[in-house]
Amino acid sequence: MLIEIGQKAKETSYILGKMGTDLKNAGLLAAAQEILDEEDEILKANAADVAKAKERGMAPGLVDRLELNHKRIEGIVEGMRQVVGLEDPVGEVISMKRRPNGLLIGQKRVPFGVIGIIYEARPNVTADAFALCFKTGNAVILRGGSDALESNKAIVTAIRNGLKKEGIPEDAISLIEDTSHETAREFMRMNGYLDVLIPRGGAGLIRTVVENSTVPVIETGTGNCHIYVDESADFDMALDIIFNAKTQRIGVCNACESTLVHRKIAKEFLPLMKKRLDEKNVEIRADEGARSIVPEFTAATEEDWGKEYLDYILSCKIVDSVDEAIAHINRYNTGHSEAIVTKDYENAQKFLNEVDAAAVYVNASTRFTDGFEFGFGAEIGISTQKLHARGPMGLLALTSTKYIIYGDGQIRK
Amino acid sequence: MLIEIGQKAKETSYILGKMGTDLKNAGLLAAAQEILDEEDEILKANAADVAKAKERGMAPGLVDRLELNHKRIEGIVEGMRQVVGLEDPVGEVISMKRRPNGLLIGQKRVPFGVIGIIYEARPNVTADAFALCFKTGNAVILRGGSDALESNKAIVTAIRNGLKKEGIPEDAISLIEDTSHETAREFMRMNGYLDVLIPRGGAGLIRTVVENSTVPVIETGTGNCHIYVDESADFDMALDIIFNAKTQRIGVCNACESTLVHRKIAKEFLPLMKKRLDEKNVEIRADEGARSIVPEFTAATEEDWGKEYLDYILSCKIVDSVDEAIAHINRYNTGHSEAIVTKDYENAQKFLNEVDAAAVYVNASTRFTDGFEFGFGAEIGISTQKLHARGPMGLLALTSTKYIIYGDGQIRK
Numbered sequence: 001m002l003i004e005i006g007q008k009a010k011e012t013s014y015i016l017g018k019m020g021t022d023l024k025n026a027g028l029l030a031a032a033q034e035i036l037d038e039e040d041e042i043l044k045a046n047a048a049d050v051a052k053a054k055e056r057g058m059a060p061g062l063v064d065r066l067e068l069n070h071k072r073i074e075g076i077v078e079g080m081r082q083v084v085g086l087e088d089p090v091g092e093v094i095s096m097k098r099r100p101n102g103l104l105i106g107q108k109r110v111p112f113g114v115i116g117i118i119y120e121a122r123p124n125v126t127a128d129a130f131a132l133c134f135k136t137g138n139a140v141i142l143r144g145g146s147d148a149l150e151s152n153k154a155i156v157t158a159i160r161n162g163l164k165k166e167g168i169p170e171d172a173i174s175l176i177e178d179t180s181h182e183t184a185r186e187f188m189r190m191n192g193y194l195d196v197l198i199p200r201g202g203a204g205l206i207r208t209v210v211e212n213s214t215v216p217v218i219e220t221g222t223g224n225c226h227i228y229v230d231e232s233a234d235f236d237m238a239l240d241i242i243f244n245a246k247t248q249r250i251g252v253c254n255a256c257e258s259t260l261v262h263r264k265i266a267k268e269f270l271p272l273m274k275k276r277l278d279e280k281n282v283e284i285r286a287d288e289g290a291r292s293i294v295p296e297f298t299a300a301t302e303e304d305w306g307k308e309y310l311d312y313i314l315s316c317k318i319v320d321s322v323d324e325a326i327a328h329i330n331r332y333n334t335g336h337s338e339a340i341v342t343k344d345y346e347n348a349q350k351f352l353n354e355v356d357a358a359a360v361y362v363n364a365s366t367r368f369t370d371g372f373e374f375g376f377g378a379e380i381g382i383s384t385q386k387l388h389a390r391g392p393m394g395l396l397a398l399t400s401t402k403y404i405i406y407g408d409g410q411i412r413k
Numbered sequence: 414m415l416i417e418i419g420q421k422a423k424e425t426s427y428i429l430g431k432m433g434t435d436l437k438n439a440g441l442l443a444a445a446q447e448i449l450d451e452e453d454e455i456l457k458a459n460a461a462d463v464a465k466a467k468e469r470g471m472a473p474g475l476v477d478r479l480e481l482n483h484k485r486i487e488g489i490v491e492g493m494r495q496v497v498g499l500e501d502p503v504g505e506v507i508s509m510k511r512r513p514n515g516l517l518i519g520q521k522r523v524p525f526g527v528i529g530i531i532y533e534a535r536p537n538v539t540a541d542a543f544a545l546c547f548k549t550g551n552a553v554i555l556r557g558g559s560d561a562l563e564s565n566k567a568i569v570t571a572i573r574n575g576l577k578k579e580g581i582p583e584d585a586i587s588l589i590e591d592t593s594h595e596t597a598r599e600f601m602r603m604n605g606y607l608d609v610l611i612p613r614g615g616a617g618l619i620r621t622v623v624e625n626s627t628v629p630v631i632e633t634g635t636g637n638c639h640i641y642v643d644e645s646a647d648f649d650m651a652l653d654i655i656f657n658a659k660t661q662r663i664g665v666c667n668a669c670e671s672t673l674v675h676r677k678i679a680k681e682f683l684p685l686m687k688k689r690l691d692e693k694n695v696e697i698r699a700d701e702g703a704r705s706i707v708p709e710f711t712a713a714t715e716e717d718w719g720k721e722y723l724d725y726i727l728s729c730k731i732v733d734s735v736d737e738a739i740a741h742i743n744r745y746n747t748g749h750s751e752a753i754v755t756k757d758y759e760n761a762q763k764f765l766n767e768v769d770a771a772a773v774y775v776n777a778s779t780r781f782t783d784g785f786e787f788g789f790g791a792e793i794g795i796s797t798q799k800l801h802a803r804g805p806m807g808l809l810a811l812t813s814t815k816y817i818i819y820g821d822g823q824i825r826k
Contacts, residue, residue: 234822360817361818362819364822387629387631388800403771405775407776
């Protein structure tokens with residue numbers, strides 16, 4: 001059955017690859033409209049998922065992510081319509097050069113072909129991921145969390161009905177309805193059919209995909225993000241940035257999880273930081289040096305330095321120099337987002353150059369690492385690996401390239 | 414031991430990442446000179462490898478790839494010196510834009526960090542791969558074939574001695590001396606230490622790496638390359654291109670393995686093709702239609718369509734249209750290089766647009782798919798996957814990017 005889905009997606013991908021932007025946009029609008037039109041069925045299916053999930057004792061936070069309502073359906077539809085407005089990257093020829101032998105060699109943006117998405121029980125991802133993959137001419141095969149199966153089936157049905165109305169092959173989107181682990185593992189090894197696999201979800205899901213997949217994976221990721229307060233930092237700016245990055249939204253990967261403070265300013269800065277973070281009751285887990293200044297800090301263990309809390313908790317360590325800060329970050333970070341607050345030119349440049357992460361900031365909150373904030377108009381995830389795409393991924397990250405070569409009979413000597 | 418190599422490589426990669434081009438070039442020249450200076454030791458080690466390999470009955474073709482001599486050492490050294498002349502891509506800021514909130518967001522080219530290379534018994538790859546990885550600021554960990562172990566040890570020692578003379582950390586290059594399969598498998602799962610893994614070798618090696626690796630892999634590849642002779646083709650041009658692509662060098666991935674000929678010209682063209690390929694005694698395995706025109710062709714089986722012969726053998730099939738040619742190619746090819754010979758504008762564009770391969774040619778030999786022929790001045794391999802790099806990979810393919818963001822206190826609303 002999986003193979004059949006793969007074959008149909010592959011065949012369809014050749015049709016999507018040559019489809020013009022106008023028809024793709026029409027398909028997106030029709031799919032969005034159909035989701036509105038089939039809202040009752042979708043909400044009914046979702047209610048069944050939610051009831052089952054609650055029965056099985058799903059945590060309230062997860063139930064919230066699973067649950068749909070009229071406003072959320074509108075949000076999903078609005079998201080799909082926004083993708084219509086984005087520029088279609090497919091077909092652009094990035095460069096075209098003539099070689100000494102007369103060959104004209106160009107590099108052209110093309111769809112990947114078939115993209116697999118593995119995700120958790122968040123039905124909004126179903127429509128989101130489809131919209132971005134479809135706009136870039138890719139067929140998509142979805143494997144969502146079992147807890148959202150009925151919701152996903154209803155959404156995928158609506159999208160397929162919408163595509164059909166525009167005469168677009170419905171296999172542009174398919175859903176794997178068998179949510180067993182065996183089938184998931186089989187899916188991760190469909191090298192002949194899948195061109196790339198993107199996991200979206202928590203650290204456990206991503207690890208499972210990375211460990212088991214033979215299809216190329218784009219690892220999206222966890223964020224153990226640091227803010228380093230340099231000795232020359234503007235205190236007010238540092239406090240605003242830390243407060244924002246830690247507390248504006250705690251459950252996201254670009255939230256700050258750790259602060260490093262230069263020893264020379266620690267005595268003055270740390271009590272201010274405590275006072276500011278007390279507004280949101282943030283627990284601060286600190287090293288010995290910081291605790292000798294603010295005894296109310298709890299004691300950090302080695303484990304804290306590597307931790308993505310996703311909670312009102314922040315680790316804190318005193319460092320002697322920007323070099324020590326960089327070394328600590330490169331040792332413990334997850335390659336996501338890192339910031340320095342400083343007035344010093346050299347330290348700013350050093351931090352930008354030497355910190356190994358997808359996004360490195362001077363004097364700004366790490367919370368900006370996001371496809372919308374970066375101006376991409378969309379986001380399929382944030383890559384924390386270095387292959388293909390690094391950082392927020394917009395439409396461009398869902399394309400590959402191919403070389404096109406115009407000759408007039410050249411042979412190799 | 415592997416972990417220790419990984420840790421050292423990782424630490425060294427931070428130093429290489431910020432090293433200026435001048436010092437990297439000095440290191441390359443010193444390493445090249447040291448290979449010349451230690452030629453006797455290298456040739457002695459190589460002679461031991463060759464003797465052992467012959468004893469174990471290694472095929473002459475493979476022994477030829479393993480064997481070094483003065484001229485080959487000079488070739489290796491010349492290759493390293495050429496890399497000095499290439500532009501260093503590291504540090505380039507590809508784009509820098511101001512967002513409405515004042516954030517200045519740029520994307521900068523950076524090294525991967527640590528690159529792993531798994532390859533067969535070809536000691537020239539040892540120096541080659543080092544030069545390209547080092548020039549792009551990456552540390553490299555090599556795992557070569559066991560048959561070349563002594564040669565590789567000698568070459569790596571020379572390179573490390575050369576680097577030392579320039580005060581560059583020797584762990585810029587390391588060799589895994591334990592060539593067991595267990596250690597290779599462990600190497601393929603060193604996610605904390607390796608940023609990317611590039612297999613260089615035959616289909617079997619590449620499959621093993623793709624199947625077992627949890628580190629991101631760049632698949633380099635096999636080539637089942639086709640040439641389609643359209644009904645409007647210039648016959649002389651088609652014959653020259655087929656002859657060149659099939660026979661100029663048979664053992665390479667960009668050699669032609671299959672021809673597709675339009676039915677309308679088959680009767681006239683196929684006997685000419687046979688005559689031309691007879692010059693090199695190329696066996697032609699053809700479908701029924703072609704054999705009814707040239708009965709001397711042997712009968713092709715289904716298996717032939719998917720075969721990379723790497724030999725004086727060519728498969729041949731008659732097709733009714735450019736569409737049938739494209740469908741056949743997309744079904745059987747390996748995503749490497751494909752060519753059409755035609756005078757027809759529409760068919761040329763259709764072929765360029767719809768064939769799914771790293772390099773698609775109009776009126777030229779597939780043999781041009783090569784980093785040097787494409788003007789990159791170097792080549793680490795030819796990617797047949799769609800992630801990160803597709804087609805010949807030069808220095809650029811050995812870099813990643815990171816976002817650098819200049820703010821003045823921005824926080825997210």
